[in-house]
Amino acid sequence: MTTFIFDVLKDLQNKNHDFSKLTFVLPSKRAGLFLKHQLHKVTNQTIFSPQIVSIEEFTETLSQLKPILNTELLFEFYNSYTALTKKENQDAFEVFSKWAQLLLQDFNEIDRYLIPQENIFNYLSDIQELNHWYLDENKSDFVKNYLSFWSKLYTYYTHFTKQLLNKNVGYQGLIYREAVKNLESYIQSNNDKQYVFLGFNALNTAEETIIKKLLEHNLAKIYWDIDQVFFNNPKHDAALFTRQHQTRWKYFENNPFYWITNNYSKEKNISIYGVPKNIGQSKYIGTLLSNLSQNNPSLQNTAVVLGDENLLIPVLNSLPSTIEALNITMGFPLKSIPLASLFESLFKLHKNQSKSFYFKDVINIISHQFIRPIFYYDNTDYASKIIETIEANNIIYLTSDRLKQMADKAETIINILFANWETSIDSALKNCEQLILTIRNYLSENKASNLLSLEYLFRFNELFNELSRLNTEYNHIKDISALYSIYKELLSSETLDFQGEPLQGLQIMGMLESRVLDFETVIISSVNEGLLPSGKSNNSFIPFDVKLENNLPTYKEKDAVYTYHFYRLLQRAKNIYIIYNTEADVLTGGEKSRFITQLQLEDIHKINHQIIAPHVPVIQPELNQINKTPQLLNQIIHVAKQGFSPSSLTNYIRNPIDFYYQKILKIAAHNDAEETVAANTLGTVVHNTLEDFYKPFIGEFLTVENITNLKPKINETVSHHFKNEYKEGDITKGKNLIVFEIAKRYVSNFLDLEIQDLKAGNQIKMIAVEAENNVLIDIPELNFPINLTGKVDRVDEYNGVTRIIDYKTGQVSQNSVEIVDWEAITTDYDKYSKSFQVLTYALMMHQSNQIKLPVEAGIISFKNLNSGFLKFAKKDSSRSRTKKSLITQETISSFETELKKLVLEICSLDIPFTEKEI
Structure with missing residues (x-):
């Protein structure tokens, strides 16, 4: 395969041109490197290298202006904006930067296409006047300011460009316009030079003017790269611009048009693959490269062209390990580097200018991969210490001073991250610079393993x-x-630019980087509508019809540019792999590109089209199972000696694996800081409040007066227990205030229920509050002791009948404490866990001789107080209305039988801890 660049050089050699005296002008710098590399193939002697420049560099030489960065351009433009706009009408720089970007793009287009500035700006102003025309002569201030802005566009442009020219700098469009202005004088002073333009397609008016002038003065040659299949088809957009140049330029009336080639029709292997999702495309590119490397280990003359540049990192991670030489033309965006997320978090934290910080934002920053190691001093992880303090004390908002109290040894890094940002912009930038230096000092301690991170910094x-x-x-x-x-x-x-050998091995690039270059094997990814071509986006203040009238490019011309690049890649290639995403996504591209449909309809090449589905192995779900060993049994025995609580046993019934994690491995559930009061905190507060209220009455009969005297103490006692449980959490506003009021209401309603009972003539005697139990149960099959332990919320005597009461702040109904089948009580958690708990309490208190049978046991639900005391009951059948609510010796014996079966199961070596499907 011969390349376009080689063909141009060969043609120049045949025409006896002295390469040393030529200046090659190309669309990009990268193409110049490949041209220089091809020179030795057409020269037989040592020569001075010709001058090789990009079109941007050439116009900079003509204009004698230096390019200016887009960001600095914004600052310069804001100078002009503030100089020409009344102070009361000025936008802040942050607001200005959002609309000014679009306006600068329009300035650039107007200049590149040499549109008379005053005419188009006045035209735009007149359009806005018409749009806001109405009969009422008095326009609102908003409309007046809006129209004033449009009328000042030409003034803004004039002032702004004058400022730039005074500094000998310019944006691309201004450089092009000035280059055209200086063209005549440049030709006169450089009439001995010869220029060769090659590989161009779409040209703006300034470029056209420059090239045509040089051609007319016989100072230049131009080589186009277009295939006759496209050129001879008036409807094919790949040749839209070259057809226009050939017909409109007078130069070609008397001079040959180089070149219309015949490469596209030659035999090619074209394969089109539909692959779901971006990661699927990346993985399949890796598979293709692995297959290609079997015949071409170096993958020389092979290019991967990414239609969506976001695929770069997934593609790099999918490359086969056999690839030795790799060159990446496109840089890795800094915004995708992990360090970017750190500064993103810091700016978001400080832009509100508040002296207190939300705890999740603080945790997010100190847990960042670049920050966490810096908080490690004297063998102490101060980041963990801060996080634990926040969670233990429910601190929702923190100041930098409070953070320093939590971790005094980390004061320096806390100051950099959280202090003095609001003082001034200089201090904020200084903090950023100090942070980079601090991270660098840490990474430099192990430089060899942190080279990439140091490059980020x-x-x-x-x-x-x-x-x-x-x-x-x-x-x-x-x-x-x-x-x-x-x-x-x-x-x-x-x-972040990659280092590589641009002339060897596999080439990875974006579509625009492929200009003028030819490869034998090409893999093009993301060939989807919205990406290739990019669609009808129009980020401009200039309306579509005004663009048409002034010959400014629209989305049609943009599509034609992408069409040319796509088909030019295919012209000389022999092996072509086109990949598109089968999963339409409106944000990152839609269905397969029209380019693919066009290829299929051309009927020039035989095309292999396949839909590739990734191999997804069928993994049968397996429930986690922990086999018991003698060592594990020893741990179970230890837990048994300490005592099984009713909640731990119901936890086993619900899911044995949870029991194993919590009781055997001692893995406690992680408690985050409670931004909103959690249900268990509410329950604890209500329990503790009622304990304080009823403890003084143990052994006494309750009276209406006793309970009535408790009501004024509700607010104080509930507040006290919230402070103990919720620590520094705020209960004075928002949802927490609602929960606080609910806790008070629960207690108040409960006391009202007691008063109502007492007024009805019922006698209630308090026997115990928060009664501790620890009893030994006899299981002959086991040769080690089994203890039951637990705390009973309340035991009282109601009209002579002993009641064991468990408080629940959640919703509980009567059927939750009724059973039919004794065997089900240790297998069905959802139905019988409440019954299991209260019966365990009854068994423990009976065995420790704290109560005498028969008794009642049940639940008081604060969400269902109207139902009163929900008694445990045994029913003969599910439909039976006959219930036995008194717990007798028979009831205890039946329950004890099932309880012992459950304990034997837990302690059996032969029965593993098996996860239940939930």
Whole structure:
């Protein structure tokens, strides 16, 4: 396969051109490197290298202006905006930067296409006047300001460009316009030079003017790269621009048009693969490369062209390990680097200018992979210490001083992260720079394993140095929010460049980087509508019809550019693999591209089209199972000696694996800081309040007066217990205030229920409150002791009948404490866990001789207080209305039989802990 560049060089050699005296002008710098590499193939002697420049570099030479960064351009434009706009009508820099970006793009287009500036700006102003025309002569202030803005566009442009020209700098469009202005004088002073333009397609008016002038003065040659299949088809957009150049340029009336080639029709292996999702595409590219490397181990003359540049990292992670040489033309966006997320979090934290910080934001920052190691001093992990303190004390908002109290040894890094950001922009930028230095010092201790991270830091250090320079020079950044906007603007345009050998091995690039280059094997990814081509996006203040009238490019021309690049890649390639995403996504691209449909309809090549589905192995779900060993049994015996509580036994009934994790492995559930009071905290507060209220009455009969005297103490006692349980959590507002009021209401309603009972003539005698139990149960089959332990909320005597009462703040109904089949009580958690608990309490208190049978046991539900005391009951059948609510010796014996079976199961070596499907 011969490349377009080689064909051009060969043609120049045949025409006896002295390469040393030529200046090659190409669409990109990268193409120049490949051209230089091809030179030795057409020269037989040592020569001085010709000058090789990109079109941007050439126009900079003509205009004698230096390019300016987009971000600095914003600052310069804001100078003009503030100079020409009344102070009361000025937008803040942060607001300005959002609309000014679009306007700068329009300035750029207007200049590149040499549109008379005053005409188009006045035209746009007149359009807005018409849009806001109405009979009432008095326009609102808003409309007046809006129309004033449009009428000033030409003034803004004039002032702004004048400022730039005074500094000998310019954006691309201005550089092009000035290059055209200086063209005549440049030709006169450089009439001995010869230029070769090659590989161009779509040209703006400035480029056209420059090239045509040089051609007319016989100072240049131009080589197009288009295939006759496209050129001869008036409806094919791949040749849209070259057809226009050939018909419209007078130069070609008397001079040949180089070149219309015949490469596309040659035999090619074209395969189209539909693959679901981006990761699927990346993985399949890895598979293709692995297969290709079997015949071409170096993958020389092979390119992966990414239609969606977000695929870069997934593709790199999918490359086969056999690849030795790799060159990545596209840079890795800084915004995708882990360090970007750290500064994103810091700016979001501080842009509200509050002196207190939300605990989740603080935890997010100190847990960051670049920050966590810096909090490690003297063998202490101060980040963990801060997190534990926040969670233990329910601290929702923190200040930097409070953080320093939690971790005094980490004061330096806490100051950098959380202090003095609001003082000034300089102090915020200084904190960012100090943070980078602190991270660098840590990473430098083990430099060899942190080279990539240090490279990240270097690029971010450059970025913040640039921000400091811009802020010092222009002083437009007034607050953290504006700094954050400019930071994001800079970040979006910055990349971390890869190092590689551009002329060897596999090439990975974006579509625009492929200009002028030819490869034998091409893999193109993300060939979907919305990506290739990019669709009808129109980020511009200039309406579509005005663009048409002024010959400015629209989405049609943009589509034609992508069409040309796509088909040019295919022209000389022999093996072509086109991959598209079968899962339509409106955000990142829709259905397969029209390019694929067009290829299939052309009927020039035989195309292999397949839908590739990833191999998904069928993994049968397996329930987790822990076999018991003698060592594990020893741990169970230890737990048994300490005592099984009713809740731990019901936990086993619900899921044995949870019992194993919590009781054997001692893995406690992690408790985050409670931003809103949790249900268990509410339950604890209500329990503790009632314990305080009823303990003084143990052994006494309750009276209406006793209970009535408790009601004024509700607020104080509930507040006290909330402070103990909820620590520093705020219960004075929001949902927490509602929960606080609910707790008081629960207690008040319960006391009202007691008063109502007493007024009805019922006698209630308090026997115990929060009664501790620890009893030994006899299981002859086991040769070690089994204890039951637990705390009973309340035991009283109601009209002579002993009641064992368990408080529940949740919803419980009567059928939750009724059983039919004794065997089901240790197998069905959902139906019988409440019955199991109260019967265990009854068994323990009977065995320790604290009560005498018969008794009643049950639940008082604070969400179902109207139902009163919900008694345990045994029914003969599910439909039977006959219930036995008194717990007798027979009841205890029946329950004890099932309880012992359950304990034997837990302690049996032969029965593993098996997870239940929930």
